[in-house]
Amino acid sequence: MNLWRYLAKRLLLMIPTLLGVLLLTFAVIQFVPGGPVEQLTQQLRHSAEGGEAASTASSGLYRSQGLDQEQLAELKTLYGFDKPASQRFIDMLWRYARFDLGESFYHHQSVGSLILSKLPVSMSLGLSSFLLTYLCCIPLGIAKAVRHGSTFDLLSSTVILVGYAIPGFVLGVALLVLFGGGSFLQWFPLRGLTSDDWATLSPLGKALDYLWHLVLPVTASVVGSLAVMTLLTKNTFLEQIRCQYVLTARAKGLSERKILYKHVFRNAMIPLVTGFPAAFIGAFFAGSLLIETLFSLDGLGLLSYESVVKRDYPVVMGSLYVFTLVGLFTRLLSDLCYVWVDPRVQFDAARG
Template sequence: MLQYIIRRLLLAIPTFLGATFVVFFIVQFAPGGPYDQQMNALRKGQGAEGGGSALGTESMAIPPSQLEALQRYYQVNEPIWKRYLMWLGLFPRPVNDYLAEVGEERNVGGGYKVVARKDAASGTYNVYGLDNPTTPLDDWFVDPSQKPNSVWLYQREVAGIFTFDFGDSFRYRKPVTELISERLPVSMQFGLMSFVITYVVCFYLGTQKALRHGTKFDVVSSSIIFIAFSVPGWALGGVLLVILGGGSGIDLFPTGGFQSSDYDNLTAVEQILDRAWYFVLPTVAYTLGGFASITLLMKNS
């Protein structure tokens, strides 16, 4: 038993890495990804400012400084292996990017100003704080820029999947961890309810099927659960909304949300019933497809 657990744990490592690489590859290289969408947004923005038509928008050139900033943000010029390690949180990535002119003061947030100077002897650039203009700052780095007499000032940070820093949501413009924390309580309630219902129903159904093996009840119930297994949850949810959510049938259950507007004014029992009322349709759509495997497991165990 111990060897089996160890093998499973060791197998989880390449499985996890393989899954992360597939996700990373799709996000990075599939057409219409975040980088492509930002490029299109910049083109449309330039077209809108110039008063061009929709046809001319696609041919509008993106300013080099904006294009360079976008390429640095998504690290598109870095090797694929380095971008993957940055995404995992195993390699430091540039953060707090600022385009600055050499020898000119640059505000880097919080009222703190720095200046980049070129060492005449070595030809390298160093960053100095105005409070100590003789000692280079160790936590600031410099990359050359396509803009003449300008450089990119940045810091480094190890952040990614392994550090539970998932960045900002491209859609909601908020940290992903914040979005997860907002939705986690509802997801946990929904998952717990689905878990209990699934195992209670499947335990009883699997036991009855085992006791009545080969009977009409066994055949009919198997047909029903396999039909339910073949229907995607999202499709079943849409049908339930139309029939029972007031789409064109009975207006019995709410079509969205997870609690009533006066939820805070209800008693504890009323709050439980109110939440359960909102959870009926999504729970049915989510759990019905899983009845087949668990029921057969109960029957054959």
């Protein structure tokens, strides 16, 4: 019963949080200059005047730019700005309650289908980075904790901290120069996720070609998170190794291997396991603008940036709604995993 009460409370708390995020973003958008009406009007003026540079400052200037009030009203109606902001916000909430994210101003397709079309690219990048991070950081962190203070520990810490200090896009540029046909080797492709002859390849050839294109962008995006997770793993294992129950187990004559993997491993994995759902689900929606731009990957990061620049408000609000909703449920799932892996945490305590 406590579990269901806790879930009901958390689900109810999601509603004001989600509304607050949407309301704040919607309010900020109202004060951002250069909306879709202004941008389209300026494009029409450039076309009429042969590309002469000018700017639109207020609706009072539209008539001097070749648009009368009737045409201006039609543009506002086209983009939905003929209604008051409060009514537009309420209409948006009603659509979102039915998971209708609206239609993009510039792509001329639904926001939901647009996000789904960009999702495979970001999912490939994020999921590969996630798997590589966890597969490397856990054994490396355990090895560092067991050999704390050794030469291996110091050298590996130096390498991963240097990698952490290098921004992902800088590392990406270096990888392209070194291995992407820049000034040195041409081992990996410069851009995209598939080769030009991808459609003619066998299923195994397609898989290998896809992985081949992922090597450089995944390497550029994984180095920073790898350093953080490795040090977190090391510190949690090191903290557990110094606990009293480990000394007691050693006094009973248990081997170091049995102590490490039977007792220490279970307790030390709690922080990593609780962060696993957020990292796993986040991998499906991970969008790195710089990495995607650098390697010409048309994913969610590039979509979000372009929608902000073009003032494509349905895409901005729709993607924010999806990401916030996913983030809230992921946080709830992480808390449930914490209770699942650590019996000392009770829902009564969380409720209180």
